[in-house]
Structure formats: structure tokens, C-alpha cells
Amino acid sequence: MxxxxxxxxxxxxxxxxxxxxxxxxxxKRLIKNKAxxxxxxxxxxxxxxxxxxxxxxxxxxxxxxxxxxxxxPDFESGHYFGTDGNGRDLLVRILYGGRLxxxxxxxxxxxxxxxxxxxxxxxxxxGGKLDITMMRIVExxxxxxxxIFVIILMVIFGRNIYLLFLAIGAxxxxxxARIVRGQTISIKEKEFIEASRSLGxxxxxxxxxxxxxxxxxxxxxxITLMVPSVIILESFLSxxxxxxxxxxxxxxxLISEGSRDMETAWWLLIFPGLFMVLTLASLNFIxxxxxxxxxxxxx
Amino acid sequence: MDTILDVKNLxxxxxTTQGEITAVNNVSFNINKGECIGIAGESGSGxxxxxxxxxxxxxxxxxxxxxxxxxxxxxxxxxxAELSKIRGKDIGFIFQDPMTSLTPHMKIxxxxxxxxxxHDKKSKSESIKKAKEVLDKVRLPRINNLITKxxxxxxxxxxxxxxxxxxxxxxxxxxxxxxPTTALDVTTQKDILKIFSDLQKENIxxxxxxxxxxxxxxxxxxxIVMNEGSIVEKGKTNKVLVEPKHDYTKHLLSCVPEWLK
Amino acid sequence: MIIQNIFFLVFLNGLxxxxxxxxxxxxxxxxxxxxxxxxxxxxxxxxxxxxxxxVRSGITLGIVxxxxxxxxxxxxxxxxxxxxxxxxxxxxxxxIDNYNTKELxxxxxxxxxxxxxxxxxxxxxxxxxxxxxxxxxxxxNNLTKKDKIFKVIETMQKVDLSEILFNRxxxxxxxxxxxxxxIARAIINNPKMLICDEPVSSLDxxxxxxxxxxLNDLKGNLNLTMIFVSHDLSVVKNIxxxxxxxxxxxxxxxxxVNNIFNSxxxxxxxxxxxxxxxxxxx
Numbered sequence: 001m002x003x004x005x006x007x008x009x010x011x012x013x014x015x016x017x018x019x020x021x022x023x024x025x026x027x028k029r030l031i032k033n034k035a036x037x038x039x040x041x042x043x044x045x046x047x048x049x050x051x052x053x054x055x056x057x058x059x060x061x062x063x064x065x066x067x068x069x070x071x072x073p074d075f076e077s078g079h080y081f082g083t084d085g086n087g088r089d090l091l092v093r094i095l096y097g098g099r100l101x102x103x104x105x106x107x108x109x110x111x112x113x114x115x116x117x118x119x120x121x122x123x124x125x126x127g128g129k130l131d132i133t134m135m136r137i138v139e140x141x142x143x144x145x146x147x148i149f150v151i152i153l154m155v156i157f158g159r160n161i162y163l164l165f166l167a168i169g170a171x172x173x174x175x176x177a178r179i180v181r182g183q184t185i186s187i188k189e190k191e192f193i194e195a196s197r198s199l200g201x202x203x204x205x206x207x208x209x210x211x212x213x214x215x216x217x218x219x220x221x222x223i224t225l226m227v228p229s230v231i232i233l234e235s236f237l238s239x240x241x242x243x244x245x246x247x248x249x250x251x252x253x254l255i256s257e258g259s260r261d262m263e264t265a266w267w268l269l270i271f272p273g274l275f276m277v278l279t280l281a282s283l284n285f286i287x288x289x290x291x292x293x294x295x296x297x298x299x
Numbered sequence: 300m301d302t303i304l305d306v307k308n309l310x311x312x313x314x315t316t317q318g319e320i321t322a323v324n325n326v327s328f329n330i331n332k333g334e335c336i337g338i339a340g341e342s343g344s345g346x347x348x349x350x351x352x353x354x355x356x357x358x359x360x361x362x363x364x365x366x367x368x369x370x371x372x373x374x375x376x377x378x379x380a381e382l383s384k385i386r387g388k389d390i391g392f393i394f395q396d397p398m399t400s401l402t403p404h405m406k407i408x409x410x411x412x413x414x415x416x417x418h419d420k421k422s423k424s425e426s427i428k429k430a431k432e433v434l435d436k437v438r439l440p441r442i443n444n445l446i447t448k449x450x451x452x453x454x455x456x457x458x459x460x461x462x463x464x465x466x467x468x469x470x471x472x473x474x475x476x477x478x479p480t481t482a483l484d485v486t487t488q489k490d491i492l493k494i495f496s497d498l499q500k501e502n503i504x505x506x507x508x509x510x511x512x513x514x515x516x517x518x519x520x521x522x523i524v525m526n527e528g529s530i531v532e533k534g535k536t537n538k539v540l541v542e543p544k545h546d547y548t549k550h551l552l553s554c555v556p557e558w559l560k
Numbered sequence: 561m562i563i564q565n566i567f568f569l570v571f572l573n574g575l576x577x578x579x580x581x582x583x584x585x586x587x588x589x590x591x592x593x594x595x596x597x598x599x600x601x602x603x604x605x606x607x608x609x610x611x612x613x614x615v616r617s618g619i620t621l622g623i624v625x626x627x628x629x630x631x632x633x634x635x636x637x638x639x640x641x642x643x644x645x646x647x648x649x650x651x652x653x654x655x656i657d658n659y660n661t662k663e664l665x666x667x668x669x670x671x672x673x674x675x676x677x678x679x680x681x682x683x684x685x686x687x688x689x690x691x692x693x694x695x696x697x698x699x700x701n702n703l704t705k706k707d708k709i710f711k712v713i714e715t716m717q718k719v720d721l722s723e724i725l726f727n728r729x730x731x732x733x734x735x736x737x738x739x740x741x742x743i744a745r746a747i748i749n750n751p752k753m754l755i756c757d758e759p760v761s762s763l764d765x766x767x768x769x770x771x772x773x774x775l776n777d778l779k780g781n782l783n784l785t786m787i788f789v790s791h792d793l794s795v796v797k798n799i800x801x802x803x804x805x806x807x808x809x810x811x812x813x814x815x816x817v818n819n820i821f822n823s824x825x826x827x828x829x830x831x832x833x834x835x836x837x838x839x840x841x842x
Binding site: 007010011013014015016017018019020021022023190191192194195196197198199200201209210213214216 | 639641664668669671672675677680681682683685686689694695710713723724725726727728729731732742
């Protein structure tokens with residue numbers, strides 16, 4: 001009965017009109033915000049440079065040029081940002097470092113979001129004793145100094161870049177879990193959750209389809225604020241010598257090395273620092289803009 | 300009769316992402332001293348925005364043009380500082396939702412006295428005396444510890460009475476009540492309406508904004524019917540409601556269930 | 561001849577259904593914990609106090625009361641969304657406590673609820689089509705995708721919603737349209753009973769009457785039994801066959817609409833009725 005022409009036409013007509021979701025609406029508002037738009041542009045330029053830049057440069061990040069040690073920025077020799085104490089090209093090292101810092105930033109954030117959202121929604125949705133127990137565990141973990149935690153991990157498993165992702169992610173999810181739990185508790189009181197429950201919908205479906213999509217705004221904003229903090233955390237660990245190993249490098253390593261030669265070779269500190277500051281600032285601008293864009297009351 | 304508020308060619312516009320929206324379109328009316336004027340209309344008719352613009356509490360993306368004369372002053376031309384001297388003193392405002400219009404962390408007494416200390420520069424003890432007087436007026440039982448309570452300890456009807464009390468603290472000339480009884484039960488609504496007619500006897504002018512025609516029929520002298528930002532009909536309440544001229548007014552009245560008529 | 565007989569049997573069956581009690585609530589009590597004490601006894605609020613009533617098939621039971629009288633709690637308790645302290649709720653002579661998973665699913669399919677706030681009751685991140693098809697995904701998952709879409713459109717037409725709203729989001733709709741979406745979601749699986757928890761109290765007067773007319777039409781077309789909860793007496797009078805007046809969780813008065821509104825017995829009912837303002841000026 002359903003495959004008649006008239007019905008086909010009806011279905012086609014119904015599907016032809018598209019609505020604007022809250023997220024696409026928010027994106028439009030984000031683009032209108034000048035600060036976050038320039039943040040988006042700068043961030044994408046830095047990301048693209050880090051990914052593709054090294055292929056267009058004639059030096060490799062581990063390549064030593066014995067004729068140019070501590071060479072200041074110089075266009076003739078092709079060392080646009082100068083070289084370091086081992087005669088390695090700084091620009092290519094910054095771009096490689098950018099790859100690593102950004103990857104750590106993104107992966108560690110994703111790890112923490114994944115754990116945090118799962119943990120937080122379960123704790124908030126089911127409530128009661130489960131909630132109390134789960135939140136006490138988070139509090140205990142909060143109380144542990146994360147540095148010791150990371151050092152212990154490094155000592156047991158050796159220095160490993162993947163471990164670094166995991167270690168940072170494992171520290172950062174705690175805050176995420178708390179925020180998500182609070183939001184879940186307020187969303188679960190809404191009538192559409194009750195409507196779904198009255199239909200006999202399973203809890204896992206309610207969490208996946210009704211609660212997490214409504215957390216999206218909060219989570220996205222929090223991600224843009226978490227990526228910078230993860231990059232800084234990585235830089236800090238690398239600064240202490242717990243992070244990335246030579247000849248691989250990250251912005252944190254470059255800055256820590258550059259600060260040693262600050263008086264004789266200023267470029268070794270200024271350029272990596274510039275890249276890092278630009279990235280962090282644009283991420284913060286994007287986060288700020290997103291928060292405004294996602295809050296419909298504010299416009 | 301003296302005119303207390305004279306509105307001429309009022310236009311209110313809002314800047315939104317969908318472009319400019321005209322909420323109130325060329326509205327003119329006046330309110331006489333001591334009367335109770337009712338403003339009827341459905342949501343989106345611009346009835347609330349008209350009075351928000353008069354007291355300068357439009358949201359940031361809204362702007363008002365025209366002329367609003369109150370006490371020989373054009374309210375639309377006043378600065379924010381000058382307006383805030385009038386707001387709460389000469390013009391009181393009562394909102395729809397009594398649950399959210401009181402501050403949760405302040406005691407009822409402090410919220411009552413706050414306005415008169417701010418506007419009339421009264422001392423604390425004088426204000427408390429006045430507060431007790433006002434609580435009598437809004438027919439709240441004279442319990443001594445009422446002013447030391449917090450809002451969550453009171454019922455919705457009591458909170459709305461406190462709101463009316465706050466607006467009475469500085470002896471206002473005009474009270475604007477925006478859907479004051481919509482969130483309340485019918486029996487409580489009846490009590491609140493009684494308070495309004497008491498206030499009217501004290502020569503306080505009341506502008507009552509509501510979608511409930513029954514409420515207007517009970518207390519208002521004159522009535523303004525608004526639809527889509529313009530006034531469609533105005534006149535004496537018993538005239539407009541008994542012999543409506545405009546189609547929209549007839550439509551509104553036809554939605555009222557038969558047995559009430 | 562045989563056909564006639566069959567019709568007669570169906571008719572008889574229908575008559576039987578007409579007066580059959582489908583929901584039976586007995587001595588229902590609900591408590592809410594309002595103060596948890598470590599040493600003393602906990603303080604409870606009695607939201608529903610020893611309530612018993614029956615709902616016969618095909619009628620509309622109006623429940624009136626002021627805020628805090630326990631009417632919303634009652635709705636949620638019937639749907640077993642709330643825990644109850646004591647009492648039994650029987651659906652077709654079977655206690656809903658004794659249901660197994662399959663029977664509970666069937667019960668959820670047959671009893672649906674419409675909420676007060678049209679915007680709050682729809683998930684803002686889902687399209688109208690997805691919202692209405694949610695019950696289909698639970699109860700009739702064997703349908704093809706196309707069949708589901710068609711069924712949704714069919715239901716949208718039943719509640720006077722244009723099919724071009726299929727891919728829209730709730731924030732793009734008016735309050736009245738959102739309430740229609742809520743109604744469509746409730747009726748898509750042909751329920752037996754509809755519980756309406758203040759379905760029109762946040763709508764404009766003219767929209768209110770449209771929604772009430774729609775509910776009345778649907779009730780006739782789909783053979784629904786309704787429980788209609790409201791604080792607004794005029795609305796209840798408009799739509800119900802029988803009325804129950806609630807106060808502080810207790811039943812004050814119960815009877816047919818005419819009896820309650822024309823000759824109320826209890827003082828509280830009298831006060832309620834006299835408090836409704838009339839639009840004709842005195």
C-alpha cells in the first residue's frame with residue numbers, strides 16, 4: 001500500500017525541506033565573531049604548515065649542517081629561522097614539533113573526552129549510590145599529584161610517546177567527568193527524557209541519543225579549552241625531560257632548549273614560542289566564541 | 300482626568316540574526332490617573348515589549364522610537380541613570396513568574412527595604428516600618444518573622460504578594476503588572492486581583508498586561524487589545540467585551556468557553 | 561448471514577469494551593523524601609494520600625487541582641515513572657507490578673503521555689521526524705525505513721502538521737506546533753490510553769482551543785481513553801466526561817462534569833469554580 005506514486009511524492013516533499021540544527025546555527029554565529037574567525041584561520045594555517053610544510057623544505061629535522069651552527073635567521077642559506085647548536089634547521093624542527101604537540105593535544109583530549117563523557121553520563125544518569133561511589137573515586141584521583149602519577153608510569157613502562165598520550169589523557173578526564181555529570185543531572189530532569197522513558201526506551205539509548213547530543217555544546221567548548229592545557233602539560237613534562245626524546249621534538253622541548261641559549265641565540269626561543277602562543281591564543285578565542293555562539297540567550 | 304502616561308507613535312524594533320523585527324508598530328495611547336488599564340493580546344502581540352520599552356528594560360538588541368511622556372519627561376530620551384531613578388520609585392514593575400523574580404539568597408525583609416533605602420534614602424528602621432505597612436496592604440498575614448524568611452519558604456501566591464509589596468515600597472504612581480497571575484492558581488489569582496482593586500482605591504494607576512480576558516473583565520476600567528504589534532481596539536472594558544468591534548477581539552472572545560459567559 | 565453475525569459480535573464486543581474498567585487504582589500512596597536526617601526519622605511529603613479510582617474505557621477523566629495537589633505525580637505514578645509507597649495499579653485486571661519485561665513493553669505501548677511544556681518535551685537536537693519515529697523504533701523495528709517515514713507523515717497529517725516540517729528542529733516551530741508533535745509521538749503506535757499532563761496550559765487561548773479540539777477528534781477516531789490533568793477548570797469542563805477534584809493528594813470530589821460544575825458538594829470545589837473570572841464585566 002505504501003509504494004504508490006502519491007505516497008512516494010509525499011515522502012519526497014517531506015524530505016526536501018531541511019531545517020537548521022542548533023549546531024549549524026551556532027556555527028554561523030561563530031563565523032560572525034571576528035576574534036574566533038581569525039583564531040580559526042590562524043589555527044588552520046599552523047596545522048596545515050605543520051603537516052605539509054616539512055615536505056617543501058630542503059632540510060630534515062635531524063640533519064646537521066656543520067657549516068652553520070647557531071646561525072641567525074638567514075635567507076641566503078635557506079635557514080629562514082636560523083639553526084640551533086647542532087646546526088639543525090629551526091623552521092623544520094618547529095613544524096615537526098608542531099605535528100607532535102598538536103597530535104598530543106588532540107589525541108590526549110579525545111582520550112579524556114571519551115573516558116570523561118562515558119563516566120560522567122553514567123554517573124549522572126543512574127544517580128544514587130553508583131553516582132556517589134563514582135564521584136568519590138574521581139575525588140581520590142584528583143587528590144593524587146598527577147606529576148608523580150606520570151613519573152611512576154614513565155618509570156614502569158619506560159619513556160614512550162604513546163604512554164605520554166595516555167598519561168595526559170588519564171589526568172585530564174577527571175574534570176570532564178565532573179562537568180558532564182553535572183550537565184547530565186540537569187538534562188535528565190527534562191520532559192523529553194521522561195517522554196522517552198515512558199516509551200520504555202532503554203537507558204543506553206537515552207544516554208546516547210538524548211543526553212550526549214545535548215551535551216555537545218558543553219563538550220565542544222571544553223575541548224577547545226582542554227587542547228591548550230594538554231599542549232602546555234606536554235611542554236611542561238618535556239621541559240622536565242619526561243616527554244619527547246631527541247631527535248624528535250615538540251614545541252615544549254624546543255622552548256626548553258631555546259631558553260638555555262636565550263642570551264646568545266634569541267631566535268631559538270622566540271620562534272617556537274611565537275608558534276605556541278599563536279596556537280594557544282587562537283584556541284582560546286575559538287573556545288570563547290563557541291561559548292557565546294552555543295548559548296542562544298546571549299545574542 | 301489627568302493623564303499620567305502618554306505614549307505617542309511608539310515603535311520597538313529588534314535586531315536578530317534573521318534581520319530586523321518590528322515588535323511594536325506605531326502604538327499610541329494614554330493612561331489616566333487612578334485607572335486600571337488592561338492590555339490584552341496573545342504571545343507575540345508586543346504587549347510586553349511596549350511596557351518594557353517605556354521603562355527602558357528592553358534587551359540589548361532592541362531599540363525604541365517615539366514619545367513616552369510621564370511626569371513631563373520623555374522617558375525614551377532619558378539616560379540610564381535618570382531612568383533608574385524613576386524605575387522602582389515612580390513606576391513599579393511586577394513580573395509573571397514569582398518563582399524567579401525574587402533573589403534566592405536575600406531575606407524577604409531585605410528585598411523589601413532595599414528599594415526604599417536606595418530611592419528614598421530612608422533609614423533601615425523607617426524602611427522596616429514601611430515594609431510592615433506594605434505587607435498589610437498586600438494582605439499578607441502579619442507574622443513577625445515573615446521578613447526574616449527566604450523566598451523558597453513561601454508559596455507562589457505569597458511570593459507574588461511580596462513582589463507587589465516591593466513595587467509599593469516607594470509609593471509609586473504607576474504599577475505595571477506583566478501577567479501577574481498567569482503562573483498562579485485560580486483561588487490565589489482571585490486574591491491578587493482583590494489587592495489590585497484595593498490599590499486602585501488608593502489612587503494608584505495600574506497597567507495590567509494579560510492574555511486572560513476574564514482577569515481584565517474583573518478589574519480593569521479601560522482595555523487595549525493588541526495584535527501583531529498594533530492596537531486593534533481600545534475603549535471602556537464593558538463596552539469592548541460586550542460589543543467587540545474588531546474581528547480579532549471577537550476571535551479572542553470566541554475562544555472563551557461558553558459556560559463562563 | 562454469517563457476516564451479519566460477525567458484525568453483531570464485533571458490535572457486542574465493542575459494547576463490552578465501552579464500559580469495561582481498563583485502569584484501576586486502589587489505595588495509592590506516594591511519598592517524597594524532603595529531609596534526610598541521620599539521627600532522627602526522615603521527613604516525607606505525602607504527595608498522594610490513599611487515592612482510589614477507576615477509568616472506564618472510552619471516557620475522559622478530568623483531574624483538577626491547584627499546584628502541589630499531586631496531579632503530576634499521579635500521572636507519572638500511573639506510568640510507573642515514579643516509585644510508589646503502597647497501593648495497586650491494575651491495567652486490564654493485571655497489576656503492573658507483576659508484569660514481565662514483555663508485558664511492560666506492551667503496557668508502555670498502550671499508555672502514552674503528553675507533557676505540559678511543548679518545547680521541553682522535545683529533544684532540541686533531533687528533527688521532528690526522528691522525534692515522532694522514536695516509538696516506532698522501539699515497538700515496530702521490523703518496518704523498513706520508507707514505511708517508517710510514511711507512517712510518521714501519516715501521523716503528522718492526523719494531528720494537522722504539514723509534512724514539510726519533517727526535517728525541521730523543535731526551535732523552528734511554534735508552541736502549538738510543538739505540542740502537536742508531542743501528540744503525534746504519543747499516538748503513532750495506536751495507544752489505548754492517553755494521559756495529558758496540563759497539555760494546553762502554556763499555550764495561547766486560541767491555540768488552546770485548537771489543541772483541545774484536536775484531542776477530542778483523536779479520541780473519537782482512535783477510540784482513546786483519556787486522563788486529562790489541568791489546573792484550568794474551563795479546559796477540564798470543555799473536554800471531560802468525569803471529573804475528579806484533588807487537593808493535597810486527596811480526592812475531594814468525584815462525579816460527572818455536569819454534577820461537579822452545576823451542583824458541587826464540597827466547599828473547596830465551590831470555591832474553585834467561583835474563582836474562575838468571567839469575561840463578562842460586572
